[in-house]
Amino acid sequence: MDRNFVDFRLAADDLRAIRFGISPGHELCHAVRVLQRPEGHPMQWGWLRGVRGRLPRDAFELLADVIGVDGYFPDFLTSTPAWDTTPDDExxxxxxxxxxxxxxxLHKMVLRSSGARQRRILDLIDDPVPARERLADACLLVWGAALEPVWPQLERILRADIAVRARRIASDGIAATVGALHASVSWSGDAVRVQLRRFSDTIDCRGSGLVLVPSVFGGSGCNVLTEEGVQPTLFYPAQGVTERWARDQVGVADALGALLGETRARILLTAHAARTTSQVAADLGLAISTxxxxxxxxxxxxxxxSTRAGARMLHERTPLGEALVGGAG
Structure with a gap:
């Protein structure tokens, strides 16, 4: 049986070329696929029960046409992922x-479609400026209905995965960390190698680097971005995804509260971005001394x-804190 590999080649002495990121757009695209074929995604059934009745039909059908159910989908629907990428950024x-x-x-999607769906994609190509606006509007509508309610849970899982991987780089090295991303991923000399079903390529990442992005909705396999002009990216399954990942935010706060105490749990849950002591106090209605x-x-x-920035002290979750809140979710 033929084996297909994508090799992301890196400078052997530049480990800084590998970094982690988060992609709300990638989660949205795969959520659209889950909604089209729910039977193949049992880990998402808890989420599906809460979302099926509130989807904006026209917006969802437009995205379903463009994204499809398997394989490639348009690269422009995902941004260059970064640690602080937000849905608004996307x-x-x-x-x-x-x-x-x-x-x-979109021309690539024409080759991967037929019939009425293919004609609808061709119509988008014929008038691309309003098509881009329609797609942006559709993403916002579907995001608001399907993912915005569970984004806090999603973000915790993604950040916790990154925190654990970053900690492992420090303790075990980059090769061991890369090799543990997924069974299809390995470290091969000066390259990150990914085994795929239908595609082979060699990407020179020297100068651009490689972004590693965990995914909750991406299923059990890996996806890659390799086109010229696009940031080389490897999407891999996040750790800690169970059928209960989308449970109510209050349940997570209660679980952490039982462990840490209610106030400390609330501080930790909101510490994904750096804030001053005064901001923490104001957000939670506490005295600054408390x-x-x-x-x-x-x-x-x-x-x-806690790190000093001029006259201010900024507080943010550590990798251990990320792992704790992600595990509670």
Missing amino acids: AARLREVSIEQVRFD ASHHLAVLRDGGLVT
Whole structure:
């Protein structure tokens, strides 16, 4: 049996070329696929029960046409993932994608479709400027109905996965960390190698680097971005995804509250971005002295890090804190 590999070649001495990111757009595209074929995604059934009745029909059908049910989907629907990429970033970026890329990617989908669906994609290509706006609007509508309600849970799982992987790089090295991403991924000399079903390529990442992106909705396999002009990216299955991942936010807060105490749990849950002591106090309705005390306890436990930025002290979750909140979800 033929084996297909994509090799992301890196400079052997530049481990900084590998970094992690988050892609709300990638999650949205795969969520659209899950909704089209729910029987193949049992880990998402808990999420599906809460979303099926509130989907905006026209917006969903437009995305379903463009994304399809398997294989390639347009690269312009996913941004260059970064640690701090937000859904709002994705929407703004999508409206600025070049018309040339929209046409190029949609032509690929024409080759992967037929009948009425193919004709609808051709109509988008014929008038790409309004098509880009329609797609951006559709993404916002479907995101708001399907993923926005569970984004806190999704984001915790993704950040916890990254935190655990980053910690492993420090302890075990890059080769062991890459090899543990998925059974189809390995470290091969100066390259990250990914075995795929239908596609082979060698990508020179020297200068651009490689972004590793965990995914909850991407299923049990890996996906790649390899086109010229697109940031080389490897999407892999996130750790800790169970059929209960989409449970209510209150349940997660209760679980952490039982472990840490309600106030410290609330501080930890909101510490995914760096904030000052005053901001923490104001957000949670605490006295500054009380917030400072709880932050000190979380810092002593290795769950929060505090760094000085000029006259301000900024507090943020550590990798251990990310793993804890991700595990609670």
